[in-house]
Amino acid sequence: MAPQLDGFFKQVDNDAGHYIERLRKAVAIPSISAEPARRPDVVRMGEFLADELKALGASVELRPLGDQPGHPGLELPPVVLARYGNDKNKRTILVYGHYDVQPAEKSDGWATEPFDLTVDDKGRMFGRGATDDKGPVLGWLNAIEAHQKAGLDFPVNLLMCFEGMEEYGSEGLDDLIVAEAKKYFADAEAVCISDNYWLGTEKPCLTYGLRGCNYYSIEVSGPGADLHSGVFGGTAQEPMTDLTRLLGSLVDTNGKIQIPGIMEQVSPVTPEEESLYDNISFTMNDIHESLGSKTTIFDDKKSTLMARWRFPSLSIHGIEGAFSAPGAKTVIPAKVIGKFSVRTVPNMGIEKTNQAVFKYIEEQFAKLGSKNTMKVYEQHSGKWWVASPKHWNFSAAAKAVERVWGTQPDFTREGGSIPVTLTFEQATGKNVLLLPMGSSTDGAHSINEKLDKRNYVEGIKLLGAYLHYVAEEPKV
Ligand SMILES: NCC(=O)N[C@@H](Cc1c[nH]cn1)C(=O)O
Ligand SMILES: [Zn+2]
Ligand SMILES: [Zn+2]
Numbered sequence: 001m002a003p004q005l006d007g008f009f010k011q012v013d014n015d016a017g018h019y020i021e022r023l024r025k026a027v028a029i030p031s032i033s034a035e036p037a038r039r040p041d042v043v044r045m046g047e048f049l050a051d052e053l054k055a056l057g058a059s060v061e062l063r064p065l066g067d068q069p070g071h072p073g074l075e076l077p078p079v080v081l082a083r084y085g086n087d088k089n090k091r092t093i094l095v096y097g098h099y100d101v102q103p104a105e106k107s108d109g110w111a112t113e114p115f116d117l118t119v120d121d122k123g124r125m126f127g128r129g130a131t132d133d134k135g136p137v138l139g140w141l142n143a144i145e146a147h148q149k150a151g152l153d154f155p156v157n158l159l160m161c162f163e164g165m166e167e168y169g170s171e172g173l174d175d176l177i178v179a180e181a182k183k184y185f186a187d188a189e190a191v192c193i194s195d196n197y198w199l200g201t202e203k204p205c206l207t208y209g210l211r212g213c214n215y216y217s218i219e220v221s222g223p224g225a226d227l228h229s230g231v232f233g234g235t236a237q238e239p240m241t242d243l244t245r246l247l248g249s250l251v252d253t254n255g256k257i258q259i260p261g262i263m264e265q266v267s268p269v270t271p272e273e274e275s276l277y278d279n280i281s282f283t284m285n286d287i288h289e290s291l292g293s294k295t296t297i298f299d300d301k302k303s304t305l306m307a308r309w310r311f312p313s314l315s316i317h318g319i320e321g322a323f324s325a326p327g328a329k330t331v332i333p334a335k336v337i338g339k340f341s342v343r344t345v346p347n348m349g350i351e352k353t354n355q356a357v358f359k360y361i362e363e364q365f366a367k368l369g370s371k372n373t374m375k376v377y378e379q380h381s382g383k384w385w386v387a388s389p390k391h392w393n394f395s396a397a398a399k400a401v402e403r404v405w406g407t408q409p410d411f412t413r414e415g416g417s418i419p420v421t422l423t424f425e426q427a428t429g430k431n432v433l434l435l436p437m438g439s440s441t442d443g444a445h446s447i448n449e450k451l452d453k454r455n456y457v458e459g460i461k462l463l464g465a466y467l468h469y470v471a472e473e474p475k476v
Contacts, residue, residue, distance in 0.1 A: 002468040004152045005403065009461050011150035012142070016457045019142045020125065022052070023456070024117040026099075026134040027127035033077070033100035033168040036068075042077040042164045045099045049080050049137070049162055056144050058084040058160070065165075065172035076172045077164030081184055084144055085157035091470055092157040094188035096424060097137035097195055098166030101129035102445045109447045123453035131438035131451040136194035136459065137162055139437060143464035155471035159188055163420075166195075169215065169380030170419040177420060181427035190393040190470070191424045191432040194463065196414045198439045200286035204401045204462075206394055207434035209309065209413030210421055212344035212384035214353050218246055218361060221335035222372035229330045236332065240322060242370045243338045249364045250340060251314040255297050255307065257342070261356030262312055265348040269310070277302040280410050290440040309413035312348060316340045339379075343415060350381045382419025391431040392473040400465035404458055416444075435466060 012019075031045035032038040050060045065076035077100065104114035110126075112118040117127040125135075140160060147154045165171045177185070198205050220239040227236060251257050282301055288294050298304045307313065320337040323329050344353060358376055365374045389411050401409040414434070425432045437459030443449045 001399070002403070002465065002472060004155075005465055005468055007150045007152055008143075008146055008464050008468075011146040012457060012460050012464070015142070015146060015149065016453070019138065019456065019460060020117070020119065020453065022138055022142065023125065023127075023130065023135055023451075026138060027117040027129055028115055030104075030115045031077075031100045031129070031164065032103050033165045034103055036071060036074050039074060039077065042100050046078050046080050046162070046164050049099055049141075050082075052141055053080070053082045053084075053160070056084070056141060056148070058082040058144070063176060065176065068171060079164070079173065079176055080160070080162040081180075082160040082162075083157065084160070085154055087157060090156050091189050091473070091475070092159060092187040093467060093470055094159040094161065094185055094191045094424070094428070094430075095140055096161045096163075096191065096193045096420065097140070098133045098163050098170075099137060100164045100167050101132070101134070102167050104128040104447075104449075111448055114449075119453065124450045125453055125456065126448055126450045128449055130449055131197070131442040131455075132444035132449065133166070133195045135451040135456050136437045136463075139194060139456070139460045139463045142460045143467070146460070146464065155468045157187065158467070159185060161185075166418070166420075169213070169382055171380065173420050174423045177423045178427045185428055188428055188430055190391075190430050191428065192393070192397075192435055192466065193418060193421060193424075193432065194435050194437050194459075195418055196416060196434050196436045197442055197444065198436055199280065199282045199410065199412055201289070201439045201441055203281040203407065203410055204405045205410040205412040205436065206389060206397050206401070207412050207414050207436060208389040208394070209386040210384060210417055210434070211309070211312070211415055212348070212350070212382050213341050213417040213419070214344060214350060214357070214381040215341040215379045216339070216357060217377055217379055218243060218338040218340075219335065219375040219377075220246075220338075220372050223332065223334040226334045227332040229332050232332055237371050238332050239336050239372050240319075240333050242365070242368055242372050242374065243319065243336045245368060246361060246364055246374075247316050247319075247338045247340065250316065255313055257312060257314045259314075259356055259360040261359075262342065262348070262353060265352060266311060267346045269306070273310075277305050280305065280412065282410075286440055290443075308415035310345055312345050313343045313415075314340060315343075343417065344384050346384060346386055348384065350383065354378050354381075382417045383422045384417075385422040385425065385432075386413065387425065387432060391433075393431040393433045393470070396469035396473050397433055397435050397466050399469040400462055403465050403469075404462045435462065437462070
C-alpha cells in the first residue's frame with residue numbers, strides 16, 4: 001500500500017537539516033497576534049509563508065480581513081490561501097494552521113532566546129511557535145517539497161488556509177470560511193488540522209474533540225491616577241482590592257467553578273463514555289512530566305482526562321495595570337483589568353455562559369459595597385467541537401500513524417481550543433480531523449516551548465503519508 005512512501009520518507013530524512021533551517025527562519029519572526037505593536041511581524045510571517053509556497057509552485061492569495069474589531073486603524077493579518085495541484089482525478093484535502101504565536105520574552109523565564117531556534121543535544125528545538133503552530137504548518141510545505149525533490153507525484157490536490165490571529169480567537173476568520181466554503185474551499189473532501197499534541201511523549205493520537213473558550217475582562221477603576229499608598233492608603237477604595245476579591249470568587253483551589261449556571265449546562269457522562277478512558281495510553285506520570293510538577297488536582301487518570309476533555313474549567317490569566325515588576329513599589333493602581341477564561345464543553349452555549357458569568361460578577365461586585373466602577377465583558381469566544389472519528393479521513397490518518405510510528409493511534413479529545421474547527425465542519429459539511437505532530441511535553445504557550453526533532457521529521461512523514469492513504473480511500 002502507498003508504494004511511493006519509501007522514497008518520500010528517504011527524502012525527508014535526507015533533508016531534515018534543511019527543514020530545521022526553514023523552521024529557524026519562521027521562529028525568528030515574532031508574529032505575536034495579541035500585541036498590536038507586533039502586527040507588522042505577524043504580516044511579515046504571512047508573507048514569508050506565501051513566498052515559500054509560491055517557490056514550491058502553489059498558487060497563493062493573501063486575503064485581507066479588514067480592521068481588528070475594537071481597534072480602528074489596526075488591520076488584521078491576512079489569511080494565506082493556497083492551492084497545490086488541480087487534478088480532477090485526485091482527492092482534494094483542505095488543511096488549516098496558524099502562523100501567529102503567543103507572546104514570549106526571555107525575562108518570562110526562558111532558558112534561551114524565544115525567537116532564536118535553539119537545538120539541544122537531545123534534539124529538542126526550543127523556540128516560540130516551534131510546536132504551536134509553525135512546525136506543523138511548515139510540515140505541509142516540507143511534504144510538498146520532499147515529493148518534488150524525490151520526483152514523486154503528489155497524491156492529492158492540497159488547499160491550504162493559514163491564519164495569523166488564532167491565538168487571539170481567530171478574529172475575522174469565521175466569516176471568510178463561510179464565504180469561501182462553496183468557492184475557494186468548494187472542492188475540499190475533508191479537512192485536516194495539525195495544531196494539537198499527543199497525550200504523552202510516545203503514543204501518537206488522532207483527535208476528534210476540542211473545548212471551546214470564552215475569554216473575559218473585568219475592569220475596575222476608581223482614582224483618577226495611580227496613587228502613593230502612604231498618602232492615600234486607608235483613605236481611598238482600591239481597585240486592586242476589589243478586583244482580586246472578584247477574581248478570587250470565580251473558582252476554588254480544586255478547579256470547582258463557583259458561577260451558577262455553568263455546570264448545569266454540561267452534558268451528563270454516558271455509560272459508553274465511561275469505558276473509553278481505560279484504553280487510552282496515558283499515565284499520571286505523563287501529566288506530571290508535562291506539568292513539570294506533581295500538583296495535579298486529581299490523582300487518577302480518568303478524572304484527569306475528564307477534567308481536561310469533557311468538563312469546563314476556569315483559569316485566571318493576569319491583571320493589566322497591576323504592579324508586576326520585581327522589587328517593592330508602593331503604588332495603588334488606579335485602574336486594573338483582570339483576565340480570565342472559561343473552557344467550554346458540550347452542551348454549553350456561548351451566550352448562556354456569558355449571561356451566567358456577567359450576572360455572577362455583577363452580584364459579587366454589588367456585595368462588596370464599593371464606590372469604584374466595575375465593567376465585565378467578553379473579549380472573544382470560540383465554540384467547542386466533537387466529531388465522529390468513524391470516517392475515511394480518520395482511517396487514512398490511522399494507517400499513516402501505523403506506517404510512520406509502527407503503532408495504532410489513540411483516539412483523543414483535547415482541552416485546548418481551535419475556534420474555527422466547528423466552522424470548517426459546518427461551512428464545508430466535511431469531516432475534520434486533528435492530526436498532531438508534537439508531544440505533551442512541548443510546552444505550547446509556556447516558557448521553553450519546543451518541538452522534538454524526531455516529532456518534526458516523523459511528523460512531516462506523517463502528514464505526507466496521511467495524504468497518500470487519503471488518495472487510496474475509495475470515492476463513493
Ligand atoms: N493550539 C491551539 C491553541 O493554542 N489555541 C488557543 C486558542 C485560543 C485563544 N483564545 C481562545 N482560544 C487556546 O488557547 O486553546
Ligand atoms: Zn495552535
Ligand atoms: Zn496556541
